[in-house]
Amino acid sequence: MKVGTLAKKAGLTVRTLHYYEEVGLLAPAQRTEAGHRLYGAAEVARLQHVVLLRQLGFSLEEIRACLDQPEASLARAVALRLARLEEEIALQQQLHRRLETIAARLRAAEDVSIETFIQTIKVMTMIEKYYTPEQLKQLEERGRQIGEERIREAEGEWKDLIAEVRAEMEKGTDPASETMQRLAARWQGLIQEFTGGDPGIYQSLKTMYQQEGPAKASRGMVDPEVTAYMVKAMQAGE
Amino acid sequence: MKVGTLAKKAGLTVRTLHYYEEVGLLAPAQRTEAGHRLYGAAEVARLQHVVLLRQLGFSLEEIRACLDQPEASLARAVALRLARLEEEIALQQQLHRRLETIAARLRAAEDVSIETFIQTIKVMTMIEKYYTPEQLKQLEERGRQIGEERIREAEGEWKDLIAEVRAEMEKGTDPASETMQRLAARWQGLIQEFTGGDPGIYQSLKTMYQQEGPAKASRGMVDPEVTAYMVKAMQAGE
DNA sequence: ATAAGACCTTACGTCGCGTGAGGATCAAGG
DNA sequence: CCTTGATCCTCACGCGACGTAAGGTCTTAT
Numbered sequence: 001m002k003v004g005t006l007a008k009k010a011g012l013t014v015r016t017l018h019y020y021e022e023v024g025l026l027a028p029a030q031r032t033e034a035g036h037r038l039y040g041a042a043e044v045a046r047l048q049h050v051v052l053l054r055q056l057g058f059s060l061e062e063i064r065a066c067l068d069q070p071e072a073s074l075a076r077a078v079a080l081r082l083a084r085l086e087e088e089i090a091l092q093q094q095l096h097r098r099l100e101t102i103a104a105r106l107r108a109a110e111d112v113s114i115e116t117f118i119q120t121i122k123v124m125t126m127i128e129k130y131y132t133p134e135q136l137k138q139l140e141e142r143g144r145q146i147g148e149e150r151i152r153e154a155e156g157e158w159k160d161l162i163a164e165v166r167a168e169m170e171k172g173t174d175p176a177s178e179t180m181q182r183l184a185a186r187w188q189g190l191i192q193e194f195t196g197g198d199p200g201i202y203q204s205l206k207t208m209y210q211q212e213g214p215a216k217a218s219r220g221m222v223d224p225e226v227t228a229y230m231v232k233a234m235q236a237g238e
Numbered sequence: 239m240k241v242g243t244l245a246k247k248a249g250l251t252v253r254t255l256h257y258y259e260e261v262g263l264l265a266p267a268q269r270t271e272a273g274h275r276l277y278g279a280a281e282v283a284r285l286q287h288v289v290l291l292r293q294l295g296f297s298l299e300e301i302r303a304c305l306d307q308p309e310a311s312l313a314r315a316v317a318l319r320l321a322r323l324e325e326e327i328a329l330q331q332q333l334h335r336r337l338e339t340i341a342a343r344l345r346a347a348e349d350v351s352i353e354t355f356i357q358t359i360k361v362m363t364m365i366e367k368y369y370t371p372e373q374l375k376q377l378e379e380r381g382r383q384i385g386e387e388r389i390r391e392a393e394g395e396w397k398d399l400i401a402e403v404r405a406e407m408e409k410g411t412d413p414a415s416e417t418m419q420r421l422a423a424r425w426q427g428l429i430q431e432f433t434g435g436d437p438g439i440y441q442s443l444k445t446m447y448q449q450e451g452p453a454k455a456s457r458g459m460v461d462p463e464v465t466a467y468m469v470k471a472m473q474a475g476e
Numbered sequence: 477a478t479a480a481g482a483c484c485t486t487a488c489g490t491c492g493c494g495t496g497a498g499g500a501t502c503a504a505g506g
Numbered sequence: 507c508c509t510t511g512a513t514c515c516t517c518a519c520g521c522g523a524c525g526t527a528a529g530g531t532c533t534t535a536t
Contacts, residue, residue, distance in 0.1 A: 004482060014483085019524055034532055036483060049352065052359045056340075057333055060523070067352070074355050075344045082337045089330050092323060095295055099320045102294075106313045114287065114305070117312050121290045242513060252514085257493055272501055274514055298492075 001039045003028075010047050017047075025064050026050060057081060094133070097140060098124055104143075108152060123219055130208040135201050142196045154190060161186055162222050169229045176236035184233040239277045241266075248285050255285075263302050264288060295319060332371070335378060336362055342381075346390060361457055368446040373439050380434045392428060399424055400460050407467045414474035422471045 007014045020026040021037070026047055028037035039047075046067065053063045058081060066077055098121075105120045106112055128136065143151065165183050173180055195201040209217045214227040245252045258264040259275070264285055266275035277285075284305065291301045296319060304315055336359075343358045344350055366374065381389065403421050411418055433439040447455045452465040 002483080013525080015524065015526085018485095023523090032532090034483080035485090036532075049356055052356055052363075055363075056337060056359070070352050074350060074352065075341070078337060078341050078344060082334070082341060085330060085334055085337060089327070089334060092327050092330060096320070096323055096327060099294060099316060099323060103313070103316050103320060106316060112312060114308050114312065118287055118290055121294070125290075125293075240514080251494080253495085254493065256516095261492090270501090270514095272514080273516090274501075 001044070003037050003039075006039050006044065006047065009044070010051055012051070020047075020050065020060070023060055023064070025060055025067075057085065097136060098128075100140075104148065108148065119219075126208070126212060126216070130204045130211070131201070132204075135198075135204060138196070138198065138201065142194075146193075154193065157186075158190060158221060161190070162226060165230055166226050169226060175229065175233040180233040181237050184230065184237055187230055188234070239282070241275050241277075244277050244282065244285065247282070248289055250289070258285075258288065258298070261298055261302070263298055263305075295323065332366075335374060336366075338378070342386065346386065357457075364446070364450060364454065368442045368449070369439070370442075373436075373442060376434070376436065376439065380432075384431075392431065395424075396428060396459060399428070400464060403468055404464050407464060413467065413471040418471040419475050422468065422475055425468060426472070 001009075003014050003017050007017055017026070017037075021028065026043060029040040029043055030038050032038060049067060050060075050063055053066065054060075056078075058066070058077070062077065062081075066074065101124060102117075102120055106117070109116055109120075131139065161183065165180075165187075168180060168183065191202070191205070195205065209227070214222050214224050239247075241252045241255050245255055255264070255275075259266065264281060267278040267281055268276050270276060287305060288301055291304065292298075294316075296304070296315070300315065300319075304312065339362060340355075340358055344355070347354055347358075369377065399421065403418075403425075406418055406421065429440070429443070433443065447465070452460050452462050
């Protein structure tokens with residue numbers, strides 16, 4: 001059997017068969033005097049094995065090792081490949097979460113310049129530093145449950161709330177006053193809605209605000225003064 | 239700022255920065271008379287963008303296009319990347335299912351030669367031809383619920399059952415006889431356990447047996463004669 | 477006999493750099 | 507001022523698994 005025939009049978013190209021010979025994976029049984037490659041039944045079988053192993057994502061090198069020493073632990077090779085694949089999948093899924101979040105934020109933002117885009121990515125990497133992968137999954141799940149619309153609405157509520165708090169702060173209102181306690185309750189309600197009541201997520205959120213500062217952590221929505229003032233109000237309420 | 243400094247700041251190597259200049263992605267603002275690269279604030283910013291976009295899995299070419307025409311639809315680029323990623327993930331997960339199945343079969347088989355291994359893979363590709371991806375997921379899920387032990391047990395039951403049916407066939411027992419009806423009931427019970435009662439899976443299974451023939455479809459456990467005899471018994475029972 | 481098709485070897489391109497080789501330049505100490 | 511070590515430069519090959527010519531030889535059908 002000549003190369004072209006074998007190539008068609010195996011669904012490969014002639015070049016591929018040439019290459020397999022080049023790397024010592026599959027040599028023809030013999031050659032004609034003109035140098036044309038001739039393959040026998042054994043080669044057909046071996047090629048079939050190669051194709052199947054390739055479909056499982058093994059490298060040509062690994063396949064060669066596998067086929068050349070039949071006593072080599074196939075089970076080990078499969079386990080190894082499986083482990084590698086699982087790592088890859090985990091990476092891909094992390095990337096998927098990032099891209100989804102970014103896409104959602106892009107849909108939400110009115111300004112889609114490169115700057116906001118880059119800003120979004122920076123925020124995401126910051127967030128990924130403070131939440132564990134499981135927490136991120138949970139947050140994603142909660143985001144879906146709540147819906148994009150409610151998220152936008154909540155962002156509006158935050159804006160209003162912060163503005164009101166700042167007004168009280170500038171008026172010099174006592175943090176322990178009833179007005180401030182009502183605002184503090186709304187504040188904690190919004191946080192509660194975000195965390196879904198999960199104490200771990202609440203903790204991570206707090207750590208992020210402490211480490212990065214309120215301005216960065218809130219993406220510019222709130223500044224240190226207002227935050228400090230609100231913390232006082234919440235402490236007074238305890 | 240010189241290359242080494244910039245490289246350290248960005249967490250890249252000097253070679254990478256050289257390469258980025260080579261492909262027209264990031265050129266230094268100027269050079270010293272000795273030819274040393276000098277980068278300014280604008281280049282630092284651009285490099286930051288490049289790094290971030292790389293983390294999202296964009297190719298250098300795509301990044302260049304993105305950065306060189308700021309009005310280019312970032313949202314579209316993200317959507318495109320997301321779609322590509324989802325395809326990749328789907329492929330990886332298919333591969334993952336295959337490898338898991340193979341690993342399980344390898345654990346179950348006493349003979350772990352290349353031949354059984356290859357045989358397993360062939361069977362898997364055949365199976366994937368007849369079941370939809372959702373059905374495969376369902377089957378995987380059922381396999382986990384049932385447990386490997388019960389699966390091995392069931393395989394033993396199949397062997398016994400087939401032997402008994404063959405014995406009756408060779409004795410010339412009437413397919414409509416009560417003996418055969420009891421065997422048919424056991425037969426259908428085992429199938430039922432496998433399909434989990436899903437009619438779609440049952441249909442796919444039937445199609446596979448019709449198209450591939452009983453010997454191939456059952457991995458050599460049953461032959462056409464026994465199958466035909468059993469079909470008669472089941473028809474007689476209706 | 478001739479034309480079309482199959483075959484041969486050689487070799488460069490892909491992508492994102494890593495890893496040298498061999499030499500020029502720079503900053504700091506003796 | 508000279509040396510030394512760090513940093514810089516360009517050039518170029520390497521990777522993995524082939525694709526894609528280019529330019530020539532062989533086989534097969536008419």
